[in-house]
Amino acid sequence: MKLSEFNYNLPQKMIAQKPASPRDSSKLMLVNYQSKKISNRIFNELPDFLKKGDILVFNNTKVFPARLWGKKEIYLQKGFSKQGGGKIQIFLLTRHSKTTWNVLVGSRRRHIGLEINFSKNFKGKLVKQIDDSVWQIKFNCSGKKLDKLIDHYGNIPIPPYIKSTSSKAQLKKEYQTVYAKSRGSVAAPTAGLHFTKRILNKFKKQGVVFKYITLHVGLGTFVPVKEKRIEDHQIHSEFGILDQNTADYLNKAQKEGRRIIVVGTTTMRVIEAFANQKGVLKANKKWIDIFIYPGYKFKFAKNLITNFHLPKSTLLMLISALAGKTLVKKAYQKAIKDKYRFYSFGDCMLINNFWK
Numbered sequence: 001m002k003l004s005e006f007n008y009n010l011p012q013k014m015i016a017q018k019p020a021s022p023r024d025s026s027k028l029m030l031v032n033y034q035s036k037k038i039s040n041r042i043f044n045e046l047p048d049f050l051k052k053g054d055i056l057v058f059n060n061t062k063v064f065p066a067r068l069w070g071k072k073e074i075y076l077q078k079g080f081s082k083q084g085g086g087k088i089q090i091f092l093l094t095r096h097s098k099t100t101w102n103v104l105v106g107s108r109r110r111h112i113g114l115e116i117n118f119s120k121n122f123k124g125k126l127v128k129q130i131d132d133s134v135w136q137i138k139f140n141c142s143g144k145k146l147d148k149l150i151d152h153y154g155n156i157p158i159p160p161y162i163k164s165t166s167s168k169a170q171l172k173k174e175y176q177t178v179y180a181k182s183r184g185s186v187a188a189p190t191a192g193l194h195f196t197k198r199i200l201n202k203f204k205k206q207g208v209v210f211k212y213i214t215l216h217v218g219l220g221t222f223v224p225v226k227e228k229r230i231e232d233h234q235i236h237s238e239f240g241i242l243d244q245n246t247a248d249y250l251n252k253a254q255k256e257g258r259r260i261i262v263v264g265t266t267t268m269r270v271i272e273a274f275a276n277q278k279g280v281l282k283a284n285k286k287w288i289d290i291f292i293y294p295g296y297k298f299k300f301a302k303n304l305i306t307n308f309h310l311p312k313s314t315l316l317m318l319i320s321a322l323a324g325k326t327l328v329k330k331a332y333q334k335a336i337k338d339k340y341r342f343y344s345f346g347d348c349m350l351i352n353n354f355w356k
Contacts, residue, residue, distance in 0.1 A: 001230050001294065005325065007311045008332055015161050016345035019174055024196045027340050027347035031331050033323040034353045038331055040338060043194045043348065049355055052207030054259045055250070057301075059189040059267040060212040062180035064147075065154030065172070066092040070124070072107075073115035088116055090124070090137060091157065092150070093186065093218060094239075098142035100127065104219075105135050122149045147183070157186055157219075159344055174345075184216035184239070190307050190344045191264035211249060214241040215266040215288075224312040235291040235314055240270040244283040247274070251281050254300065259354055261303045265315045268292070268301055275299040293317035294325055303352040308335055308342040323351045 020026035024044040031038050050056075068090045089106030096102055105126070114126045116137070128136035139146055156171045158164055164171055177192035178200070203210070216239045225233045250271075253260060262268045273288040275281050279299045291314065304322060309315040320328045331349060340347045 003225055003228050003230055003312055006225075006230070006313075006316050006320065008329070010311070010336065010342055014336065014339070014342050014346075016341035016343060016347075017162055017164065018166070019193055019345045020341070020347075022196055022198075023194050024199045026194050027338075028194075029331060029335060029340065029347070029349035030355050031323055031327065031349050031351045032353065032355050033327055033351060035356065036327055037356075038327075038334055039355075044199055046350070047199065047202050047206055047208075049350070050203065050206065050208050050259075050261070053209070054261065055209045055211055055253055056203065056261050056263055057211050057213060057250070057267055057271065058177070058179055058192055058195075058263045059215050059217075059270070060177075060179055060181040061185040061189060061214050061216050061266075062183045063156060063176055063185045063188050063217075064092075064183050065151060065156050066186040067155040067157045068092065068118055068150070068153060069155075070116040070118040072109075073117055073123075090116065091186070091219070092154075093134065094216075096136060099146070100136055100138045102130060102134050103137050104133060110135065118149070118153050122153060159187070161343060162345065179210075179212070181212075182214045182216075182241075184214075186219055187217045188344065189215070189217055189264040189266045191267075191305050191348055193345070194305075194348055195263075209253075211246050213246065213267055213270045215239070215270045217266055224310060225314060225317075230293055230317060233291065233314070235289050237287040237289040238266075238269075239286070240273060240288045241285045242270055242274045242281065242283050247281040247283040250300075254279070259303065260301060261305060261350070261352070262301045263305045265304070265306055265309075265318050268304055268318065271301045272299055291317075292321050294321045296321045298322065303350070303354065305348055305350050307344065307348050308332065308340060308346055310343065319351060 026043045028041045028043040070088055072088050091104040093102045116124050124137040124139045126135050127138045156175050175188050218236050218238050227233045269290050273290040274284050
């Protein structure tokens with residue numbers, strides 16, 4: 001399958017720079033992949049399309065400020081004295097141990113043993129090269145103390161297409177779901193950004209059930225595929241968690257024919273990665289690298305709330321597998337025509353088989 005099949009042109013002005021205010025006032029496109037019907041709505045109308053006993057499955061991962069700026073430590077030959085070197089950016093990817101992280105290093109002059117000062121009492125040293133782009137850094141502290149220092153000195157790593165003018169504190173709120181709980185993501189599960197406490201309370205009063213999985217989102221989620229044949233692409237790995245109670249509840253609901261609506265492609269990847277060939281969910285905690293593209297047969301989930309994704313991305317391929325390439329292309333063309341807002345802070349769609 002050619003990568004060019006998942007490309008489209010988007011006017012720059014349609015890339016959302018801030019969330020809708022309030023969040024649940026964003027646009028919602030309803031896309032029924034059975035009837036091929038498409039309709040425009042507002043997200044706060046979503047409760048009108050759900051009923052008692054329906055289930056929303058969320059990714060409760062929490063974004064942490066993974067981008068750190070420091071200064072290189074330079075050792076002088078005479079007297080072995082020290083002086084601060086140039087600025088350097090460290091992007092935290094995954095925790096390796098209590099004191100070490102795998103990171104991206106924003107400098108060409110990097111080597112094992114390079115020391116970096118983030119503050120007077122917060123330092124790190126490059127101790128290992130994992131591959132061409134990933135290094136391992138060892139910090140001078142560990143555990144909760146390290147987490148606090150990262151939270152204090154780190155910055156929320158918003159995507160490069162967002163040129164935010166928000167304060168550091170404001171951005172932490174904007175780029176976080178209201179139900180975030182489990183710290184570990186370097187990027188937000190953005191379909192969840194549309195949910196407010198107000199609309200969640202409305203769902204609860206309706207009798208809609210909430211269930212949670214965890215997928216700690218990595219940078220690779222948003223990296224465009226470069227291979228001309230998408231089958232040649234090797235997708236990134238991310239850590240996913242599905243607990244036993246949630247698996248049992250969802251399996252029972254599936255047997256009862258209740259409607260299960262997955263919130264976000266990250267949640268969908270966990271559900272499908274932990275479903276066996278018979279469509280039964282198995283509780284687990286593991287690294288997953290499931291790559292879903294057209295031709296994939298969904299084993300469990302059939303309904304998805306998702307944002308409008310970048311061209312040539314694995315996320316666009318996933319929704320094309322669920323709704324079909326032709327329908328997705330039609331929906332995106334309509335979204336551009338109707339002035340939807342795209343990407344992380346943009347509007348969303350409900351891909352489903354029940355709205356008529």
